[in-house]
Amino acid sequence: MEVERVQALATVGLDALPAQFVRPSHERPENSRAIEGMTVPVISLSQPHHALVRTIHEACREWGFFLVTDHGIPPQLIRRLQEVGGEFFRLPQEEKEKYANDPSRGSFEGYGTKMTKNREEKVEWVDYFFHLMHPPCKVKHEVWPQHPPSYREVTEEYNKEILKVTEVLLELISEGLGLEKNALKATLGGDQMELEMKINLYPPCPQPQLALGVEPHTDMSAVTILVPNEVPGLQVWKDGSWFAVDYLADALFFHVGDQIEVLSNGKYKSVLHRSLVNKEKTRMSWAVFCTPPHEALIGPLPGLIDDHNPAKYSTKTYAEFRHRKFNKLPQ
Template sequence: MQDERNHNTSPTSFPYSSKQLASSTQGGNSDVPVVDLSVSDEELLVREVTEASQEWGVFQVVNHGIPTELMQQLQVVGKQFFDLPEAEKKAVAKEEDFEGYKRNYLEGIDAWDEHLFHRLSPPSIINYKYWPKNPPQYREVNEEYTRHMKKLAEKILGWLSEGLGLPTVALTQSLGGETAEYLIRINYYPPSPKSELALGGPAHTDIGALALLVPNEVPGLQVFKDEQWLDVEYINSAVVVFIGDQLMRMTNGRFKNVLHRATLNKERLRISWPVFVSPRHDMLVGPLPDLELISGDDSAPKFKPYVYKHFKSRKLKKLSLDLTEKKIS
């Protein structure tokens, strides 16, 4: 299994030129939508998250129900892990799979980070050998955070389903229901003298369906919209929600799989905690048939269905995914 982020920025994958993708790390101000989940008007919530997914492919949610203290604990134990000596971090180092710790400081703009990646849910896919034993609270905090994150993800998927005119459970069930996979990647971007030349995380869309990210207070997250890179404003305790490749394909292109990247800071440490929501690896994923029935003949399938593990393999190898595409060079 590979990293849930897709770092392919080929012009045949996205409608952006190489010049645009390699532009300065200085971004403009953005108006990424912010949705307040404390409002009691369900129709308003459905409309706001649906419009944000159609127009932006990214939005932030506040008053989402995840305890602020738990989010703070998540960040504390995450930073404590990266503060450990290198030998201790290597106790959970990557082996053949994508899970584990990796130090990744490369020449150029490919990547300038350390990260820890492991599965969170369902229990049948968890390998605790990649969960740090130090700090001691790491497992307890991450398990509690996973319970809250699953509730939030299913709420958002429910509102998005209703926004498409489908039953509330449609998207959740199409991702496998209780067998949908949740994974966390802690991104650690230390201060870098190459901040104007290098990127912490290069431009990518997320291979999975949904990503829910919590950053620390140091800015650096950017999204690509209207042919320019835009900074995502930091909002204390907010969760940034990204639409990934699978939701874009499942909704037949109605929702955008937003292109985003992470920039570096010369003086300050930046850390982020994205949780990726993906279909079960053996699930067939493609445009939802019920969506075509609701929309009529003008919504013929635009994307070829793929078993999820095969989609990931082809995408990461830069192979064609649809009949109209050529092999990505």
């Protein structure tokens, strides 16, 4: 089945947005404006340990989201990651199509356009490239872009660095929950914990006030660590309002995902977020989803439940959770 790519649509110079991209009135950015200028938590990993555990605990509890600075990933590596991702999306359309995925057949890795329709039959203004980065035994390099030639080298280097940061943050979150520092990583599969890369491309949109790059959602991951380009668009939900997240050069954008909400028995909430688009500029983001293996059993951690705090979530495999989330079934 031939899929209409958003990037290809954008390049023909549309004056008006095709009907399938026009959101219902209550979802449109023009009718659901975000609060601007309020700073979301920004956390430096260079803080003293006890302060770091406390500030991350507060950010996870209050926001489910924070920006990470002084994380140790070289800025030049982040630039190179962004360059090779941008180069892929500048390839001729027929070249990109060689990597097309087919979610209808369970083939999620590769080049895609999210045309999964919601109840209102509306779709999102985004193309993407998705693939597994870790653990090595599950990586399929044949689905990674062959062009530019440096894509694999750069992405493998970034994988090593983001894995280190993920492990540090999972330890700090474990301690914030009053657990042993390796508690979360062990539950998420230890060395078999998976890292998935998703490069999102949001082309210029003729009527951005009517569209969404990604509709409001929570991530089914344990945590998501994202770097954007300089074009803003990410918004997070807190206390009944959307909050615009400003760009901060070289910072990592950290999201609490569904699995941490379950494991923490609701102490930390999976952050609801959405992505807006721009009339003149292309927005891009590089999201790394940290997930357990499909067979891993995920439920509230025993150390966080007792007679006064009963389990609020059922225990199930991550595969079962994914199936239910994809099909909008109750968990």
